Amino acid sequence: QLQLQESGPGLVKPSETLSLTCTVSGGSISSNSYYWGWVRQPPGKGLEWIGNIFYRGSTYYNPSLNSRVTISVDTSKNQFSLKLSSVTAADTAVYYCATISVAGRSFDYWGQGTLVTVSS
Amino acid sequence: QTVVTQEPSLTVSPGGTVTLTCASSTGAVTSGYYPNWFQQKPGQAPRALIFSTNNKYSWTPARFSGSLLGGKAALTLSGVQPEDEAEYYCLLYHGGAHWVFGGGTKLTVL
Numbered sequence: 001q002l003q004l005q006e007s008g009p010g011l012v013k014p015s016e017t018l019s020l021t022c023t024v025s026g027g028s029i030s031s032n033s034y035y036w037g038w039v040r041q042p043p044g045k046g047l048e049w050i051g052n053i054f055y056r057g058s059t060y061y062n063p064s065l066n067s068r069v070t071i072s073v074d075t076s077k078n079q080f081s082l083k084l085s086s087v088t089a090a091d092t093a094v095y096y097c098a099t100i101s102v103a104g105r106s107f108d109y110w111g112q113g114t115l116v117t118v119s120s
Numbered sequence: 121q122t123v124v125t126q127e128p129s130l131t132v133s134p135g136g137t138v139t140l141t142c143a144s145s146t147g148a149v150t151s152g153y154y155p156n157w158f159q160q161k162p163g164q165a166p167r168a169l170i171f172s173t174n175n176k177y178s179w180t181p182a183r184f185s186g187s188l189l190g191g192k193a194a195l196t197l198s199g200v201q202p203e204d205e206a207e208y209y210c211l212l213y214h215g216g217a218h219w220v221f222g223g224g225t226k227l228t229v230l
Contacts (some may be wrong), residue, residue, distance in 0.1 A: 035217070039166075046209065046221060047166065047209050047211075047221040047224070048221060049211070049221060052217055052219075058217075060218060062218070063121070096165055101171070104172055104175065105154035105171065106154070106156055106168065106172060106175075107156055107158070107211065108168055108171070109168075110165045110166055110167070111165065112165050113165050
């Protein structure tokens with residue numbers, strides 16, 4: 001069973017870039033069976049899809065975040081990463097990484113999430 | 121911008137049945153939207169319950185079922201248990217590998 005773990009700074013200053021990494025265990029990130037994605041949840045609010053990546057590099061982003069988001073894959077480390085630039089307080093959220101099954105179009109496995117606070 | 125709408129809150133008695141729905145501003149929800157349903161309890165990550173309209177995971181309790189109902193995706197809980205009290209989110213595929221979450225339904229078991 002795939003397991004995912006988010007890591008990265010818990011505090012980011014306004015206007016800077018948020019950077020998170022998701023480490024995958026129990027399977028290969030180079031699998032043809034999965035996309036790798038990010039979802040966030042502001043405190044007390046709902047879930048928001050950020051974007052997905054396929055291990056070969058194809059990326060798909062939420063149009064509302066498209067200009068600020070970059071998702072990348074490091075197959076040598078079995079990790080994928082999220083960068084969100086020019087952050088504001090509105091980007092304060094719990095960030096989750098997740099697997100998206102290509103066949104089932106399903107978000108099967110999730111990391112535990114990591115809280116990122118944007119504050120000076 | 122696509123909006124996915126769920127009931128903000130619902131209340132059900134233990135042992136009862138409740139249906140949560142999920143609508144898209146783009147029109148009737150079909151199987152091509154690959155509806156997913158998630159359960160989230162306070163302080164926890166979302167847990168996948170249903171995918172592709174009505175498919176369950178090995179860990180999905182039998183009392184949960186997914187369907188299409190009146191142009192919406194639906195999640196039905198039959199024989200509700202106290203531990204089913206949680207927030208439930210639907211997720212719809214809108215093409216081009218783009219996904220949109222619903223706003224969530226807070227289910228109270230009372």
